[in-house]
Amino acid sequence: MRAHLARVDAVIIQAVIAGALSFSHLHDLAAAAGQGGWKAWAYPVSVDLLLVAAWRRMRAQQRAGQPAGGPRLWFLIALAASLGANVATAGLLDLDDVPASLRVVVAGWPAVAFFGGTLLAHAPRTQEEPAHPPVPEAAPEPPSAPSPAPVDAPHRDALPAPSTDPAPEEPPTGLTDAPAPVPAVTLPPALVDRVRALAEEHHAATGHPADPDAVRTRLGLPPSMTPSVAAHL
Secondary structure (H helix, E strand, C coil), X not given: CHHHHHHHHHHHHHHHHHHHHHHHHHHHHHHHCCCCCHHHHHXXXXXXXXHXXXXXXXXXXXXXXXXXXXXXXXXXXXXXXXXXXXXXXXXXXXXXXXXXXXXXXXXXXXXXXXXXXXXXXXXXXXCCCCCCCCCCCCCCCCCCXXXXXXXXXXXXXXXXXXXXXXXXXXXCCCCCCCCCCCCCCCCCHHHHHHHHHHHHHHHHHHCCXXXXXXXXXXXXXXXXXXXXXXXXX
């Protein structure tokens, strides 16, 4: 963390020093070209603001995948004005006798900067990307496969119909055979996934295992399918 702060501080210090030098050179050139008083101080602000605005608009349009030719052109113009002022004040130009062509360029800069800033300000806004990507909508559940026909077996809770036949003789031991359990019908894979999903939803909401009859009722299955539903819980 301390090393990161040190790198940031070094970048800020370097940017402040470079900006102050460029600001001073632009001021000196504007003053030598006949722009005295507050006007000489306004020229560096105009050049640097156009440079920053063009750079930000160029980067925004590049991130949006749009052509950035216009902002790039104004960025190069502002960069040329700043770089030219820095080079001109390095002793290559006599500031006491500035050429007439340079005076014309300095005097015409406000109109150029105003035109460029207006174009950058009124350019179509690029739609910024959202901070969080949208959550994709859940895909619709596939239609459940038709449930197989129930096995012809009596419901375990149903009472047998009375018979007119004589009652069978009881075995000597006095014990009767236990009724055969109802075989579970194999469910389709899609229906098995739906059964497990409902069971997990019930367990997450209540903290208790799901009742097979309740799951079977929510799926709209006949009562005879309860053993099959219970087999997959």
